[in-house]
Amino acid sequence: MVKTYKLSTDRNGLIDITPQVEAALAESGLSDGILLVSIPHSTASLTVMSPWDPLGLEDVHDEINRIVPTRIDFKHQYDTPQDASAHVKAAIVGHSRSFFFEGGKLGLGHSQKIYFWEFDGPRSRQFQIQFVGQ
Amino acid sequence: MVKTYKLSTDRNGLIDITPQVEAALAESGLSDGILLVSIPHSTASLTVMSPWDPLGLEDVHDEINRIVPTRIDFKHQYDTPQDASAHVKAAIVGHSRSFFFEGGKLGLGHSQKIYFWEFDGPRSRQFQIQFVGQ
Amino acid sequence: MVKTYKLSTDRNGLIDITPQVEAALAESGLSDGILLVSIPHSTASLTVMSPWDPLGLEDVHDEINRIVPTRIDFKHQYDTPQDASAHVKAAIVGHSRSFFFEGGKLGLGHSQKIYFWEFDGPRSRQFQIQFVGQ
Numbered sequence: 001m002v003k004t005y006k007l008s009t010d011r012n013g014l015i016d017i018t019p020q021v022e023a024a025l026a027e028s029g030l031s032d033g034i035l036l037v038s039i040p041h042s043t044a045s046l047t048v049m050s051p052w053d054p055l056g057l058e059d060v061h062d063e064i065n066r067i068v069p070t071r072i073d074f075k076h077q078y079d080t081p082q083d084a085s086a087h088v089k090a091a092i093v094g095h096s097r098s099f100f101f102e103g104g105k106l107g108l109g110h111s112q113k114i115y116f117w118e119f120d121g122p123r124s125r126q127f128q129i130q131f132v133g134q
Numbered sequence: 135m136v137k138t139y140k141l142s143t144d145r146n147g148l149i150d151i152t153p154q155v156e157a158a159l160a161e162s163g164l165s166d167g168i169l170l171v172s173i174p175h176s177t178a179s180l181t182v183m184s185p186w187d188p189l190g191l192e193d194v195h196d197e198i199n200r201i202v203p204t205r206i207d208f209k210h211q212y213d214t215p216q217d218a219s220a221h222v223k224a225a226i227v228g229h230s231r232s233f234f235f236e237g238g239k240l241g242l243g244h245s246q247k248i249y250f251w252e253f254d255g256p257r258s259r260q261f262q263i264q265f266v267g268q
Numbered sequence: 269m270v271k272t273y274k275l276s277t278d279r280n281g282l283i284d285i286t287p288q289v290e291a292a293l294a295e296s297g298l299s300d301g302i303l304l305v306s307i308p309h310s311t312a313s314l315t316v317m318s319p320w321d322p323l324g325l326e327d328v329h330d331e332i333n334r335i336v337p338t339r340i341d342f343k344h345q346y347d348t349p350q351d352a353s354a355h356v357k358a359a360i361v362g363h364s365r366s367f368f369f370e371g372g373k374l375g376l377g378h379s380q381k382i383y384f385w386e387f388d389g390p391r392s393r394q395f396q397i398q399f400v401g402q
Contacts (some may be wrong), residue, residue: 002300
């Protein structure tokens, strides 16, 4: 019962996919369990972050770029320096995040949204949602 | 069957919540499956770390502060610099961790405990545990 | 129904364990659900990365070593500096990763493999796989 969603990332950074995850949960008809949001890519990640200050979203992306800067001295040379740097970011941050749901409601706090984190865009991307529970 | 626990973080750093997770598993009556520990906050995380050297726990927290230093040049200005930095740390480390259990026993190694990782305390916090299995 | 696999890490860095995870899934007889790959160690992690350029795998490991350098000024002094540094890396990257499966097939993209990430080897290690689903 995996649900697949497509998105086009128009930039690098954080893109809110919470509405799709909530819609998928509603469509599943399940009320209590765990769901996994996963991406089939190795140069992007998923994360959870507060939506309240859009500048905070920029900080998060600025910081990962400061921590793993795009530069020309990566050993990986098959693609762009941005691609080489993106692989590192994705390996650290991770390709999936898990969430609980209860009473049909997704288990997020009031300052949490789920974000697709693009490190090597713009690109056509997708994410998948799997459910276990009842 | 989500169980919610409250804690008051008296400081920033790693706070052992393994006893609560083990108690929740025992109360669930389940023997075999996966459990998710999740927090509804965007300035804290969950992680797994060795408890044996308390100074190692300090190292882990010192290092995340060195990697994402608290400073005044974040774009996010609605709250303190510590808050801005905490959002970055939380987005990288993550808001949840998953564990297996088998025979009613939590799947941790002998040098693993589960920690609530406070980045912007002291604060009233909580964490939630969800189970799937039998 | 936890399956345990042993491995000997002959070096620090990324070691592909995808074949074992796929074999475990096939043996489970399950077709649709979520599986958790978990390690019982606090100085190693699990991650997902592209296998296509072996030099990219080296970059990922080089970068985590640059971000959390092995050095003698950690407070943790019970073991080697490499061990102290490894605890920090493991706390950030994480001890487990979750994956979906559908129709008996593991939910990985064509540029994704699952890696055991050794930070303090060579060592005798293990990883465990748990399944929920049907």
